[in-house]
Amino acid sequence: MYFCQMFLRVMKKGILVLGLLMLTVSCSEYQQLLKSKDTAPKYSAAEELYNEGKEEESNKKLKKALRLLEQIEPEFRGKPQGERLVFLLADTYYQLGDYYNSPFQFERFLQLYPNSQKAEEASYKSAASYYYRSPRYDLDQTDTNKGVEELQKYLNKYPEGEFTEAANEKATELRIKLEKKAYEIAKQYHHTEFYKAAIASFNNFISDYPGSPFREAAYYYRFDSAYQLAINSFQFLMEERLEEAREFYKAYKKYYPEGEYTSQIEDSLLDIDKRLQNF
Template identity: 85%
Template structure:
């Protein structure tokens, strides 16, 4: 019984594949369109890349033949969305942009703007790699949020933009921290100054204040005598800045220990 069901299933699958291949080679554009949409809907509902890829092949074939026709708008959108659903985030933004140029007043325009931006979001790499796509994603998400402030996709767009901004903050913070750890203290101080100015609400802000102080402290105590006094005073100012914003911060014990050494050294001047 089980063998019979298996054989029947395989036979139906073979026939189905054969019919699909036959359809691909035919000139039946109407049948290709209806099959492509059916496969798209099933693939989207079932999360089936196989069905989506089959739909894509048909859509790519018939799209030129439907340009200027009523079905053209639907086909161009399905083509873009199928790339998106398949995770081809290099072709999907191009296809969504093309859709928006051809049909700017479409009821699908908002979704196209959002998914174009989301495509760049999914292309954004780890924080320690080149962040060109991250900047582009933030820019495109902001375009969507400005154009559709009450739109359907506002919540996920805001979440994506926030995540990407934190990624950029982390990259800037880690660069500054790397200067500190490799004992390029002047570069570290400059980088932390820029970070604090550029990212006022960052979750890395307190750590940036601490490492800026620690960089200045270590630069000072390793300086020539003629430079040490001014550098110790600058480190003390950075200590005051940290205490101002984080009076009960997690780095207080390390700061107090270093400050005690700074005060003792300043007595020599």
């Protein structure tokens, strides 16, 4: 039993040493490859590392592939392998999650090879890069707007394309993010009692985003902003503002007769009617 355990320990150490030795040799070979001026083995190694890295989701292998691709891509411009290399370079950035370099590289690929079989994939991944760059809704939405624009370009060009479903899902998600930002800005005006600004913002929101999931809430808070503005107004302004709030009540009830905010809005209407009797 003791000798068996000793044998197993020796075997494990041997395997570990062998693994480390192979890794050292592999790293050494890679470093030599980087220094070499022979582009053919670099091309083969870059493609192999790219394929393995993509399949295994190994950033280490993808980064190694990227270094080789960056070295040799200029050497193959205008040659038959150039198209493949430019796409691999762009897609390696994409696979690594470098969504600031990937759209630029995909756009360059499309400019150089607009009729490539990889043109559709490049168009989609270029647009998707902006989707992944899109920040939280409360931050600057430049990349979100760009993502919607680019995804829509892809959908217009490839309405039945391989990535149509994914592009639609991403575009919808980005649009909802933009809607949420606009809605939250208007709602913030309401909560901070800037009721005139809130009413104007909700009017714009309702006009700009007719199919938004925040539409009902926008109708309600527009009404409530008008109601709060009216009851906190000087007497000579109150009647007109109460009537405006009543109109917003009608608009809410037209679209949401049994809506989520029915109880609150009905209570406010009773108060409006009572106050209007004084005029």
